[in-house]
Amino acid sequence: MASSAPVRLPQTQTALERTINLVQALVVREFKGRYRRSLLGPAWAIIQPLGYLLMFAFVGHVLNITSQRVPYLVFTCSALVPWTFFSNALARCAPTFYFKAAIVRKIALPREAFPIAEVIGSLVDFMVAGLILVAMMAWYRTPVGWPLLWFPMLLLLTILLATGIGFVVSALGTYQFDTVFALPFVMQLWMLATPVMYSFQSVPQRWQVWYRLNPMVGIIEGFRAILVLGRVLDPVLLACSIGSTLVIWIIAWPLFRYTSQYFADVL
Amino acid sequence: MAADVVIAMQGVWKRYGLPLPRWLRPQEQWLRLMGNGGPHSPQEVGRPWVLRDINLEVRRGETVAIVGRNGAAKSSLLKILADVTPPTRGQVVRRGRLFPMIEITGGLHQELTGREIIRLIGAIVGLSRRELAHLLLEIEEFTEWGAWLDQPIRTYSTGMVARLGFGVGACVPSDIVLIDEALSVGDLL
Numbered sequence: 267m268a269s270s271a272p273v274r275l276p277q278t279q280t281a282l283e284r285t286i287n288l289v290q291a292l293v294v295r296e297f298k299g300r301y302r303r304s305l306l307g308p309a310w311a312i313i314q315p316l317g318y319l320l321m322f323a324f325v326g327h328v329l330n331i332t333s334q335r336v337p338y339l340v341f342t343c344s345a346l347v348p349w350t351f352f353s354n355a356l357a358r359c360a361p362t363f364y365f366k367a368a369i370v371r372k373i374a375l376p377r378e379a380f381p382i383a384e385v386i387g388s389l390v391d392f393m394v395a396g397l398i399l400v401a402m403m404a405w406y407r408t409p410v411g412w413p414l415l416w417f418p419m420l421l422l423l424t425i426l427l428a429t430g431i432g433f434v435v436s437a438l439g440t441y442q443f444d445t446v447f448a449l450p451f452v453m454q455l456w457m458l459a460t461p462v463m464y465s466f467q468s469v470p471q472r473w474q475v476w477y478r479l480n481p482m483v484g485i486i487e488g489f490r491a492i493l494v495l496g497r498v499l500d501p502v503l504l505a506c507s508i509g510s511t512l513v514i515w516i517i518a519w520p521l522f523r524y525t526s527q528y529f530a531d532v533l
Numbered sequence: 534m535a536a537d538v539v540i541a542m543q544g545v546w547k548r549y550g551l552p553l554p555r556w557l558r559p560q561e562q563w564l565r566l567m568g569n570g571g572p573h574s575p576q577e578v579g580r581p582w583v584l585r586d587i588n589l590e591v592r593r594g595e596t597v598a599i600v601g602r603n604g605a606a607k608s609s610l611l612k613i614l615a616d617v618t619p620p621t622r623g624q625v626v627r628r629g630r631l632f633p634m635i636e637i638t639g640g641l642h643q644e645l646t647g648r649e650i651i652r653l654i655g656a657i658v659g660l661s662r663r664e665l666a667h668l669l670l671e672i673e674e675f676t677e678w679g680a681w682l683d684q685p686i687r688t689y690s691t692g693m694v695a696r697l698g699f700g701v702g703a704c705v706p707s708d709i710v711l712i713d714e715a716l717s718v719g720d721l722l
Contacts, residue, residue, distance in 0.1 A: 287656050288659075291652060291653050292653075292656075294649075295649070298645060298649060299643075299645050302644040302685070369657060370617075371612075372617060372633055373658060374616035375658075525551065527618070528618065528619070530617045531549045532549075532550075
């Protein structure tokens with residue numbers, strides 16, 4: 267062996283540690299870089315749901331949507347804020363590799379970190395948007411109780427679901443940019459197929475079986491139940507959401523692992 | 534394999550594109566039905582091979598240059614070495630930490646400061662927290678900039694970006710360094 271051998275550093279990091287470090291760095295980068303040239307900065311996280319909320323208030327009034335004896339604004343806001351998080355997370359996942367092509371094409375790194383970082387980055391916006399909900403609940407003096415303890419668990423489920431689907435859309439988006447074009451449209455349809463503007467109870471009984479297959483139904487109804495209705499989660503709806511999240515992961519994870527090896531070839 | 538071999542490539546072939554399972558490749562199935570084109574025959578359908586049967590061994594302390602015409606797949610070879618893309622066939626063995634100095638500053642956020650860029654690169658290449666702190670000090674010394682490191686890199690000149698990229702490459706402790714037109718910088722996204 268050559269006598270002038272360079273100092274060898276032990277490979278101290280495991281793959282998991284490296285992924286976590288990378289996610290952290292990407293989230294920080296996104297957070298710092300994102301709003302530096304924008305006037306309103308993080309306020310954008312409030313403006314979007316607020317716009318929807320005003321529109322919903324109007325539509326809810328016109329269509330006379332029932333809101334289970336809770337003021338309609340609070341009723342819909344408690345669903346809209348988590349929905350916006352979910353929808354924005356996916357919108358950010360889809361083109362993530364395209365925007366970061368210069369890095370992905372050149373350095374071997376755990377590619378899962380990119381969609382995960384997008385989901386966690388959206389979490390920051392979620393917390394900012396949550397301020398609207400808190401303000402509204404304070405304004406209408408919504409009573410809160412023990413069911414609120416379910417919140418972390420529901421949030422975790424939402425993150426898992428968003429990450430699972432995020433894997434799929436980021437992989438598809440890397441190969442076909444059509445995914446990125448189609449996503450806003452799909453998310454809009456999906457929102458209408460989720461009890462954001464209306465309650466699950468208003469869905470006709472004979473459709474409910476199919477309706478429940480939408481994993482966001484249990485999640486959104488759950489958020490609404492614990493936040494403004496002061497009830498615990500409907501176990502059947504919750505089980506449906508957990509089940510479909512699991513199925514999505516079983517498909518999404520291997521799909522992502524396989525296709526992500528070849529990302530550098532198509533970027 | 535000798536103890537001081539840090540890179541070994543054995544029978545590496547590369548063709549671009551996502552290798553789909555056979556039932557998703559109608560063309561090839563059709564050809565097989567017609568009686569020609571097995572998986573390893575020269576008539577195999579698909580994109581052209583960019584690398585054919587490459588064998589390479591690099592020992593510790595050696596410097597190797599890869600020379601070829603435009604489109605000779607020099608960069609493809611480096612990508613396989615850097616483990617950015619898998620070879621279609623064959624095997625690559627690397628020993629130790631690899632640092633690809635391939636236009637390292639490309640594609641990073643323009644609004645981030647020099648220091649933030651260094652942190653990001655550190656996380657990207659997988660440095661530990663301690664190594665990163667050390668790296669920051671070394672680069673500060675290498676570039677001799679001081680306050681400039683806290684300015685967004687969009688305000689840097691081309692030469693400064695090159696210097697930053699090279700500084701990171703020079704200061705990250707690694708056993709294998711890959712350089713692909715790193716010194717002709719400029720294409721910063």
